[in-house]
Amino acid sequence: MTIDVGNAVVQIGRGPTGTALARQLLPGMPPGSRYVVIDRDPASPRLAFGSPEPTHLINTRAAKSSLNLGDPDEYERWVTEQAAAAGESVTEFPARYWFGRYVRDMFDQAVKEATAAGVTVDVVTDEVIGVRPGSGVRWQVECAGGQIFPADRVVVGIGMLPQPEPYPEIMGAAGYFTDPWQLPEIAPDARVAVLGTRLTAVDTALTLAARGHTGPVLLASRSGRLPRLRGSESTAPIPHIEACLGRAAATGALRLEDFGRALMADIEAASAEPVDWNEVRDGGPTTRELLARELAEVDAGIERGWQRIVNGASPTLLPAWQLLVEPDRAEFFEKWLTPLLVHGAPIPAETARRLVAAMDAGRLRVADGLREVRHTDDGFAIHHGGTIEFADVVINATGAGTDVAALRTQPLLAGLLDAGLLSAHPLGGVHVNVSTFEALDAAGNPVPGLHILGDLIRGAVLVTNDVIALSFQAVLLATALRTNDEEGVRLS
Ligand SMILES: Cc1cc2nc3c(=O)[nH]c(=O)nc-3n(C[C@H](O)[C@H](O)[C@H](O)COP(=O)(O)OP(=O)(O)OC[C@H]3O[C@@H](n4cnc5c(N)ncnc54)[C@H](O)[C@@H]3O)c2cc1C
Numbered sequence: 200m201t202i203d204v205g206n207a208v209v210q211i212g213r214g215p216t217g218t219a220l221a222r223q224l225l226p227g228m229p230p231g232s233r234y235v236v237i238d239r240d241p242a243s244p245r246l247a248f249g250s251p252e253p254t255h256l257i258n259t260r261a262a263k264s265s266l267n268l269g270d271p272d273e274y275e276r277w278v279t280e281q282a283a284a285a286g287e288s289v290t291e292f293p294a295r296y297w298f299g300r301y302v303r304d305m306f307d308q309a310v311k312e313a314t315a316a317g318v319t320v321d322v323v324t325d326e327v328i329g330v331r332p333g334s335g336v337r338w339q340v341e342c343a344g345g346q347i348f349p350a351d352r353v354v355v356g357i358g359m360l361p362q363p364e365p366y367p368e369i370m371g372a373a374g375y376f377t378d379p380w381q382l383p384e385i386a387p388d389a390r391v392a393v394l395g396t397r398l399t400a401v402d403t404a405l406t407l408a409a410r411g412h413t414g415p416v417l418l419a420s421r422s423g424r425l426p427r428l429r430g431s432e433s434t435a436p437i438p439h440i441e442a443c444l445g446r447a448a449a450t451g452a453l454r455l456e457d458f459g460r461a462l463m464a465d466i467e468a469a470s471a472e473p474v475d476w477n478e479v480r481d482g483g484p485t486t487r488e489l490l491a492r493e494l495a496e497v498d499a500g501i502e503r504g505w506q507r508i509v510n511g512a513s514p515t516l517l518p519a520w521q522l523l524v525e526p527d528r529a530e531f532f533e534k535w536l537t538p539l540l541v542h543g544a545p546i547p548a549e550t551a552r553r554l555v556a557a558m559d560a561g562r563l564r565v566a567d568g569l570r571e572v573r574h575t576d577d578g579f580a581i582h583h584g585g586t587i588e589f590a591d592v593v594i595n596a597t598g599a600g601t602d603v604a605a606l607r608t609q610p611l612l613a614g615l616l617d618a619g620l621l622s623a624h625p626l627g628g629v630h631v632n633v634s635t636f637e638a639l640d641a642a643g644n645p646v647p648g649l650h651i652l653g654d655l656i657r658g659a660v661l662v663t664n665d666v667i668a669l670s671f672q673a674v675l676l677a678t679a680l681r682t683n684d685e686e687g688v689r690l691s
Pocket residue numbers: 211212213214215216217237238239240241242243246247248256257258259325326327328356357358359398399402598609611652653654663664665666667669
């Protein structure tokens with residue numbers, strides 16, 4: 200069935216990225232134009248902000264999570280008001296479901312205002328399975344339910360993709376669960392191994408603790424590193440980074456070695472104690488002692504140098520990434536991606552307190568060197584470091600994937616890759632023009648009217664895992680679209 204939407208924008212996904220974009224574009228649409236938003240399930244418990252579990256807290260302070268860059272306090276105000284109306288009180292790190300509700304509320308408001316201004320907005324609940332060039336129209340967007348929407352401009356903001364199965368040989372084995380967000384009943388004394396040590400794995404440990412699980416829980420990954428703890432939002436000066444980027448901008452090229460040296464110099468200048476760089480880069484598994492010590496520091500308000508520099512330097516990462524020469528980008532991913540994620544996506548103290556309590560009760564451990572998981576007669580054999588441990592239950596909490604195999608899990612992306620209209624980025628996601636967010640085809644040419652935002656462009660822009668960076672992408676795209684049309688959003 201073809202629905203005539205005239206000259207239309209079709210936006211796929213209405214999570215934080217899609218909502219930030221709709222709030223940018225809709226107010227600029229001329230009366231009479233049409234905007235279609237398609238999402239398969241914007242409140243799914245599988246989404247970061249869909250979890251109904253009250254111990255799954257937002258990892259970025261409410262005061263730093265506005266979807267509206269022009270109104271940085273918007274989310275904090277919203278959640279304070281909404282929680283008060285519901286007779287609840289929230290801390291500076293509210294449960295993440297509050298943020299999910301905020302996103303949906305902001306989306307509904309944007310649609311209401313646009314509709315009142317004469318824009319027709321179609322909000323569709325369905326999965327997009329194909330985006331193809333149309334005849335007489337630039338694009339045709341096909342949904343699983345059979346609807347086809349013609350579009351002049353398509354924006355894909357579908358968030359994180361599932362990681363391809365890390366151990367296909369245990370797929371289907373009783374006790375192996377691939378969806379940490381929809382765990383079935385698990386015997387409370389079962390030995391559980393959680394694959395992964397990042398945010399999804401932390402959530403899984405919290406889910407088990409909230410269920411009163413008494414059996415041992417092992418979080419295992421190659422690095423064995425849990426996220427660090429989020430301290431204050433204070434920043435420290437970054438003179439070395441600024442000077443380094445100034446020089447790189449003049450020559451148009453940044454070397455990783457130079458940026459690394461500048462970053463280290465700024466962190467050392469901001470730190471009261473000497474910095475152990477081996478620990479920062481290759482630190483072993485997170486121990487109870489490490490976590491408890493960091494918790495004590497954060498509770499005491501002790502400023503950590505690295506945190507103040509991460510806070511201060513985060514706006515420089517996008518320009519730095521663009522200036523970084525190509526071979527050095529690959530080297531960065533190889534050597535520094537884990538330290539970046541460990542330090543750049545930290546968890547609140549309250550989350551760490553729950554993890555330490557589970558460790559103190561002898562119910563939680565973290566292991567590094569994860570090599571293999573096998574299904575045996577004694578349960579699952581978890582090979583890590585030089586040891587083998589056995590578990591009754593294994594939960595895959597390895598989180599998001601961005602390589603070609605992950606892209607191909609989505610029919611929408613597989614079709615575009617097969618048609619040569621998308622090209623996989625070697626560092627994750629797909630190639631885009633970073634000024635217009637237009638996809639680059641297999642020959643490296645921009646694909647007019649096909650824009651990609653969010654985690655799908657991680658290789659191109661590096662930071663895609665927080666709502667401020669994603670809101671910034673939405674602003675940049677809206678600005679690019681408006682540049683050539685003073686009257687509103689350029690549609691063709
Ligand atoms: C455990 C965890 C905790 C996190 N905590 C935080 C945090 O505290 N703060 C923070 O800033 N970031 C956090 N993040 C990162 C977070 O995922 C992103 O900031 C945010 O969710 C990304 O928003 P998005 O709109 O790009 O993607 P999503 O939130 O994933 O939204 C994408 C939307 O696209 C829809 N969709 C997908 N495919 C299709 C399709 N084919 N057809 C139709 N619709 C489709 C989905 O239903 C979804 O609604 C966390 C991530 C994880 C994994």
